[in-house]
Amino acid sequence: MKKYMLLLFILLVALLTSCNLDNQGIFAEVLDRVPSDNRRISLIGRSGDFVYFSSVNGIESYNLVSGVYTTIDGSAEAKKSNRFILDIDNNQIIYFIESANSITPKYDEYYSININTKEKKSLDGSANTDIFCGAFDKYLINKNGDVVSTSIDDNIITFTKKASVLENPRFVKNIDDILVYTTSASGIPDTSSLVYYYFDDSTNPSTPSTLRSIVKPESDLGNLRSVAKDASTTVLIFSKTNEGTSFYKLEGNTLTKIYSISTVYQKDFASFIDNGNLYYAYDGSSNFYKLSLNGGPISSTTISKISTVSIIGYFKVGDNYKICTTNNGFFTLSVSGTPTIL
Amino acid sequence: MRKKILVLCLLVCMTFSLFAANKYYDNGSQRFTISAGVDFPLSITRFADNTTKTFFDTKLSLGGYGSICYQLNVSPQIALGCEIGYMFNFVIDGKLVTNVPIIAKATWLPVQGTIDIPISLGAGICYLSLSDGGSYLPFYVSAEIGLQYYFTENWGIGVNTGVWMIPEIYFSSAAKEKNAFATFLPATLMVTYRQ
Numbered sequence: 001m002k003k004y005m006l007l008l009f010i011l012l013v014a015l016l017t018s019c020n021l022d023n024q025g026i027f028a029e030v031l032d033r034v035p036s037d038n039r040r041i042s043l044i045g046r047s048g049d050f051v052y053f054s055s056v057n058g059i060e061s062y063n064l065v066s067g068v069y070t071t072i073d074g075s076a077e078a079k080k081s082n083r084f085i086l087d088i089d090n091n092q093i094i095y096f097i098e099s100a101n102s103i104t105p106k107y108d109e110y111y112s113i114n115i116n117t118k119e120k121k122s123l124d125g126s127a128n129t130d131i132f133c134g135a136f137d138k139y140l141i142n143k144n145g146d147v148v149s150t151s152i153d154d155n156i157i158t159f160t161k162k163a164s165v166l167e168n169p170r171f172v173k174n175i176d177d178i179l180v181y182t183t184s185a186s187g188i189p190d191t192s193s194l195v196y197y198y199f200d201d202s203t204n205p206s207t208p209s210t211l212r213s214i215v216k217p218e219s220d221l222g223n224l225r226s227v228a229k230d231a232s233t234t235v236l237i238f239s240k241t242n243e244g245t246s247f248y249k250l251e252g253n254t255l256t257k258i259y260s261i262s263t264v265y266q267k268d269f270a271s272f273i274d275n276g277n278l279y280y281a282y283d284g285s286s287n288f289y290k291l292s293l294n295g296g297p298i299s300s301t302t303i304s305k306i307s308t309v310s311i312i313g314y315f316k317v318g319d320n321y322k323i324c325t326t327n328n329g330f331f332t333l334s335v336s337g338t339p340t341i342l
Numbered sequence: 343m344r345k346k347i348l349v350l351c352l353l354v355c356m357t358f359s360l361f362a363a364n365k366y367y368d369n370g371s372q373r374f375t376i377s378a379g380v381d382f383p384l385s386i387t388r389f390a391d392n393t394t395k396t397f398f399d400t401k402l403s404l405g406g407y408g409s410i411c412y413q414l415n416v417s418p419q420i421a422l423g424c425e426i427g428y429m430f431n432f433v434i435d436g437k438l439v440t441n442v443p444i445i446a447k448a449t450w451l452p453v454q455g456t457i458d459i460p461i462s463l464g465a466g467i468c469y470l471s472l473s474d475g476g477s478y479l480p481f482y483v484s485a486e487i488g489l490q491y492y493f494t495e496n497w498g499i500g501v502n503t504g505v506w507m508i509p510e511i512y513f514s515s516a517a518k519e520k521n522a523f524a525t526f527l528p529a530t531l532m533v534t535y536r537q
Contacts, residue, residue, distance in 0.1 A: 025510070025517065025519075026439065026471070026472045026475060026476060026510060027386045027508070027522035027523075027524045028510070028520040029472065029475055030400065030402060033437070034435060038436065327435070328435065
């Protein structure tokens with residue numbers, strides 16, 4: 001009988017230990033939760049005080065100052081695979097609808113809508129069978145690694161290849177006028193990411209855009225998850241299976257590791273740089289972190305708690321930031337003094 | 343106030359004693375109960391910032407609970423056994439908190455016969471998880487009271503309520519800010535087969 005009791009005790013201790021390694025905090029966490037609006041937001045871009053996004057309600061705008069949502073086009077499908085471009089110069093959003101019932105996904109329905117008048121047009125253009133893997137401001141990048149610009153003359157949309165890069169782009173992010181993406185060269189496993197930079201010649205449209213910088217890390221850094229940039233610093237965040245997440249500063253074409261967290265491997269990071277500090281959050285955590293980049297010891301601090309949300313964008317408004325989340329709308333984050341969610 | 347509570351306790355005891363003359367159970371009698379109903383979040387206390395929220399301010403919705411329980415009488419009035427259940431509540435952002443208590447349960451049956459009034463204390467562990475968060479295996483304590491009517495010799499139906507207490511205590515110093523204590527109030531219908 002004693003043997004069985006001992007066995008039961010050992011089993012109970014093992015069970016408690018194994019289940020309690022995952023110390024996330026459940027009831028403590030629940031108190032910080034906020035209501036979900038279930039909008040399933042995908043960001044399109046920002047123009048002045050307005051942020052444009054697609055959601056279950058169609059194409060919407062959010063006024064960063066007044067906090068008012070406005071529906072631009074309720075009929076636009078919010079399918080994640082659809083692509084949207086914000087053409088600020090012409091006050092319009094161009095969007096590409098993925099064809100239904102197509103074995104090979106292709107985008108052959110094009111529309112534009114004026115963000116002020118809400119006038120919608122169906123556009124004609126040659127069917128583009130390339131799979132668009134991402135959209136950024138006025139460009140698309142397709143599966144062939146081509147950066148494609150669009151122009152509209154009357155109702156005809158034309159695609160123009162601006163630059164060619166390697167195949168299979170995996171991570172696409174634009175910050176200011178820079179497009180960042182990674183790619184895997186043929187034959188190299190997926191985890192062996194190479195980093196490429198594409199600098200847009202937006203200041204001189206008559207000059208063909210070129211690749212300005214290519215960064216090829218000597219070792220496999222894992223998957224690029226996020227890029228943060230201000231006037232003087234660029235930070236790239238990589239996550240690698242079994243090794244966690246590392247932060248690299250980009251200087252010239254050299255990446256220098258500045259910080260790493262061995263316990264965190266996450267797919268979605270959201271980050272920005274303000275006044276010498278990197279602010280970041282990642283999916284699955286209810287914390288914001290602050291990492292000093294101005295020399296001295298690098299510290300990571302929990303600065304505020306909100307619910308576990310997928311943060312998909314930051315927008316500076318005055319001294320504060322508006323944080324856009326997939327399903328919980330927008331929050332205001334103050335980074336002056338002690339950073340807090342207002 | 344104290345006098346009123348004393349009088350109330352006295353009345354309850356007197357009521358019990360009216361029924362207590364009827365002994366139904368013997369040593370070895372068995373009870374198998376299936377319960378289903380709702381659970382109300384009563385309170386959550388987070389120790390790190392000494393915050394206590396009650397009812398729907400806990401950000402939890404009205405939830406559901408179902409369980410099975412088997413008990414064996416060790417004396418005419420005391421039954422011992424175990425219960426396994428499944429409880430869920432939605433968080434305000436639509437995520438799901440689930441809880442699977444596995445407890446040892448002691449029941450005192452001061453009133454038994456056609457009408458049973460089981461008063462139970464339970465203790466054990468529960469597998470607690472949040473759909474987009476972590477999971478944990480905290481201790482679990484329950485105190486419950488029920489009222490059952492036996493419409494045949496063996497079959498009875500009834501209602502049950504009480505309080506469940508879940509201390510979510512982390513032992514590592516890094517996780518101590520996540521220490522919390524939650525209570526819930528169940529209201530369930532139960533069907534019991536006894537022999």
